[in-house]
Amino acid sequence: MNSITIALSKGRIFEETTPLLKAAGIVPLDDPESSRKLILDTNRPDVRLIIVRASDVPTYVQYGAADLGIAGKDVLYEHGGAGLYEPLDLQIARCRMMVAVQNGFDYQQAVTKGARLRVATKYVQTAREHFARKGVHVDLIKLYGSMELAPLVGLADAIVDLVSSGNTLKANDLVAVEEIMDISSRLVVNQAALKLKRAQIQPILDTFADAVRQQA
Ligand code: PRP
Numbered sequence: 001m002n003s004i005t006i007a008l009s010k011g012r013i014f015e016e017t018t019p020l021l022k023a024a025g026i027v028p029l030d031d032p033e034s035s036r037k038l039i040l041d042t043n044r045p046d047v048r049l050i051i052v053r054a055s056d057v058p059t060y061v062q063y064g065a066a067d068l069g070i071a072g073k074d075v076l077y078e079h080g081g082a083g084l085y086e087p088l089d090l091q092i093a094r095c096r097m098m099v100a101v102q103n104g105f106d107y108q109q110a111v112t113k114g115a116r117l118r119v120a121t122k123y124v125q126t127a128r129e130h131f132a133r134k135g136v137h138v139d140l141i142k143l144y145g146s147m148e149l150a151p152l153v154g155l156a157d158a159i160v161d162l163v164s165s166g167n168t169l170k171a172n173d174l175v176a177v178e179e180i181m182d183i184s185s186r187l188v189v190n191q192a193a194l195k196l197k198r199a200q201i202q203p204i205l206d207t208f209a210d211a212v213r214q215q216a
Pocket of ligand 1: 145
């Protein structure tokens with residue numbers, strides 16, 4: 001039997017995916033938080049999990065190194081989705097992609113007066129499209145984390161980042177001024193694998209869909 005490889009990342013996505021995997025009859029034999037293993041066997045001899053960085057999940061699935069993957073909409077949007085079929089919103093790891101500025105910065109005035117806005121973000125593609133839609137000229141500065149710092153030290157006027165509880169913004173004297181999109185984790189499937197291994201993949205998709213409906 002062909003084996004099925006599912007790519008996912010450690011942390012919140014792994015924790016919130018575990019019940020869905022269980023509902024699909026898939027139980028990992030190791031915990032990625034305590035094990036350093038990157039390939040995790042499961043109770044099903046034909047299914048294994050690979051642990052990759054969240055932003056790399058679509059790449060593994062695109063090239064067929066994984067048949068399925070679980071990744072946030074933020075990551076999929078930046079990747080562009082080539083070669084990926086996105087059948088299901090898992091409705092987990094929910095948050096929002098927001099524009100935020102330092103408390104007291106007049107964002108509305110900055111975007112209407114026609115000057116260039118300096119925006120720091122990990123989500124360059126998302127930010128570029130958002131500000132292009134608004135007709136606002138931006139200089140984008142790519143960062144890899146701790147975006148909240150950028151307005152505080154004069155690196156940028158604004159950031160584009162994920163907001164969940166809002167605590168990180170608050171702790172750094174920032175305020176959200178605009179929502180770009182709602183984010184949640186999605187199941188993605190390699191399109192070629194779906195054709196070649198449909199007999200194995202389709203039941204997994206169906207049980208995931210049932211589990212999502214039951215958790216709603
Ligand atoms: C995300 C995001 C914010 C924070 C928002 O970072 O980039 O910094 O969570 O969460 P909150 O609104 O609940 O405070 P994460 O901790 O995932 O780390 P990252 O910078 O590596 O993405």
